Amino acid sequence: MPRKKKSRKIGQIGTPLAPKAKRKPAATAPKRNKKTLGKPSGTRNNPEQTSTSNKQGKSIKDPRIGSKKPIPLIIDDAPKVKTAKPKFFSPAQELESIxxxxxxxxxxxxxxxxxxxxxxxxxxxxxxxxxxxxxCDLLGIANEDDSAADPSEDDLYAQFESIDINKFK
Structure with missing residues (x-):
């Protein structure tokens, strides 16, 4: 009996395919554009120029440099309220108000x-x-404490005379 070689061709064993002309195209979903998240690759090293014709007076700003606003390191809970300073006509009036x-x-x-x-x-x-x-310095007013701190020579002499030497023996 003659031997048959194996072949890869689909013969009578498998189901025959319909001709290409008669086949129905597979239902494909309409293509959707994916949302892009973030910036495209390479934008960090090659910043995009927003406009080539800049107005006079404005320079090209580097988008990589952030805000220059200072960040407070100490947090104060109380809001700061600015009060208007009263204006004085003379130093004497200001001294009196203080x-x-x-x-x-x-x-x-x-x-x-x-x-x-x-x-x-x-x-x-x-x-x-x-x-x-x-x-006080501007108006030439001397503090009372300063005059008491600097006793005159007469006061020193009177203090020296009033010392009892027997206390120190």
Whole structure:
């Protein structure tokens, strides 16, 4: 009996395919454009020029450089309120207004009583005391504390005469 060689051709064993002309095209879904996320590759190294004709006065800004706005490192919970400074006609008026300031007086009393002040209160007191001293120097007003700290020679002599030597033996 003659032998048959194996072949890869589909013969009677498999189901025959329909001719290409009679086949129905496979239903294909309409193509959708994918959304692109982010910038295309290479934009970091080759920044895109937005417009070649720049207006006069404006320079080309590098898109890689971010904001120059300073970032606060310490967060303050209290919002800062700006108050308008009163304008004075003379240093004497300003000096009088500093001395009449109620908040300043209360804070000085707190300091005299050795109570602690907040950071904002300390800044306020230091600023007003510096301005008060500056105005006193400008007007030629001497502090009473300075005259008591520098006793005259007569006072020193009187103090020397009143010393009891027997205490030191």
């Amino acid at each position: 001395e009449q300031n109620e908040r300043f007086g209360l804070l000085l009393e707190k300091l005299d009583a050795d109570e602690s002040l907040s950071k904002e209160e300390r800044i306020f007191v230091n600023k007003l005391t510096a301005r008060h001293q500056e105005l």
